[in-house]
Amino acid sequence: MPTNIILRIFFSRCNVPESVVMAAILRKYIVVGGGVAGGYAAREFVKLGLQPGELTIFSKEAAAPYERPALSKAYLFPDAPARLPGFHVCVGSGGEKQLPDWYAEKGIELKLETEIVKADVENKTLTTNKGDIYEYGTLILATGSTFLNLADFKTPGADAKGIYYLRDIGDADKIVEAIKASKGDEAVVVGGGYIGLELAACLTMNKIKVNMVFPEPCLMPRLFTPELASFYERYYEGKGVNIIKGTTVTAFEKDDNGHVSKVLLKNGSSVNSTFVVVGVGARPLLAPLKGLIEEEKGGFKVDASFKTSNPNVYAVGDIATFPMKMYGDSRRVEHVDHARKSAMQAVQAIKAAEKGEVVDEYDYLPFFYSRSFNLSWQFYGDNVGETVLWGRNGAAASESKFGAYWVKDNKVMGAFLEGGSPDENKLIAKVAREQPTVNSTDELVSGGLGFASKI
Structure with missing residues (x-):
């Protein structure tokens, strides 16, 4: 029996109106988000018996899912830099590299450069920015996070040319071009966390003088104590990085072409620079389902299988606030390791439920890492x-x-x-x-x- 007919029968049993079914493209499964979690979810679906035509993945990016941590590390190296297709998922965990053709071979519709602009959880439909309407049986939200932009904080001059952020491969390419164009100018890295540390290392490796600016009393304050951070601060200073801590950026000055020329700091000092990279945190991307399902602690509240308050919607990765079994509380974790594992957990739970079975609850051990120099x-x-x-x-x-x-x-x-x-x-x-x-x-x-x- 053709897949579309099977799906029509499936949706009729779910009491979906015929008018909606007729107007929509039917899919048994839809994943919104083509990042790390989306790629690992696809692999798990295939592993557990996905049939051609059952799954569509929507991604705002132009590239098939890839291992995002590479962007702040090897992608910016001066020698033998990482490039696609070398780090498509799932190589980050030792798995098969899922090239764009892999999705077609498995019967998965991969809709790149496509954004979901509207969701209707009652009728289980999604509308794309291209006007297409898709009907899902089960939806997995894997939209991840985006960077915090200093313009959001109304920092004067934050819209200047020469100020960069890093979240996707397009951002990384802009930084690569800025590195190539740098002619001995000093760079400013705003932020003393993961992104700040790794970007400062990469820029230094490219023979760019780096000034790191952050408001906290030490590097990586969410994890490091001052004693622990002191080693890394001395190490970076030994590599030529100028660490300016305990202050914030108050404004950026521009030249006549609208390009950044100077970074003004709250402590009264300033740094002349035409090259600024900002890494001051991220925020989860809850659209377009924000307000449609229950939220908690900045993310969508899910159970140990990553099911949300809507039984047909799952949320994984950065956007999920999940029960942390080890510690008896609920947390939202922004990390690639959790993105991979939560996506796999959700797919396993979905497939088990179809057979009337259940999977073991998610028992995550928090894990963080960094590599630089x-x-x-x-x-x-x-x-x-x-x-x-x-x-x-x-x-x-x-x-x-x-x-x-x-x-x-x-x-x-x-x-x-x-x-x-x-x-x-x-x-x-x-x-x-x-x-x-x-x-x-x-x-x-x-x-x-x-x-x-x-x-």
Whole structure:
């Protein structure tokens, strides 16, 4: 029986009006968002028995889903930079590279450069910016986040030419061109988090003098303590990066051509620069379903299978506020690891429900990492309680290995390691997962990585 007829029968059983069905393009599954989560959802659907014509993926981007972390790392390298098709999903987790032809071969409709502008959850329809109407059986929202723009904060001059942000490959290409056009001018990186650190490293590798500006007292304040951050600050300064902390950008001056020429800071100082990159955070993209399904903590509230308050709609990745089983609360996590795993969880739950089965609830271990220069760190768990550093006496060396544990109520809640091997990183992940009891923090200081090896 043709797929469209099967789908008409399916929708009739769901009490969808015939007039709506006749006007819409019918799909059993629709994924809105062609980023990391969208690509991993596609792979999981195929793995679990997707039939040709059942799935459509909508993406605002021009490229098939790719591993977004590459953009702030290898994509900007001066030598042998990463380029597509080299980092299409799912190579970031060791899987098959899903080139654009892969989707067609699997019978998946991949609608690039297409945005959903209207949603009707009652009739289960989506309208694109091109005027097409699609009817879904099950919808997965994987719209991710977008960068915070200084223009949103009404920063004077934030609309100047020469100010860049990084979220997609188009943004990365603009930064690459700016790097090529740079003639010894100093650059300003606004922000001291992940994006700021990785972009500052890449620009420095391209022989550009970098000034990092951020309001917090140290780098990566959401994770690093001042003691932990001090190593990275010294390391970056040793590479020639000028760190300006504890202040914010108040305005940008422009030249006669509307190009940025100077960055004015709240502390009264300024930096002459024609090249500015901003990384001050992100916000989840809830449109076009914002207000149509229940929200919590800045995202769509979902259960352990990523089902929203609407039984036909799932939300994954950055936009999902989900039950964090390990800690007994609900959280929204912006990270590629969660984007991958939550997408897979949602698809598994959808396919299981079709057979009257259920999947195990999502049991996520928070994971964050970064790579810049010759540095590479990983963190697992929850950074709550007392921070216990180990190995810091030798941390002035460029290739030193050191770490930290976070202890609350005599339990190790989080673990951090700089310079670890894959096996060593697995050890600290196990510590964060099992939350071992410690009688004294002295055993963590003296044991270091050895403590993790005994768990």
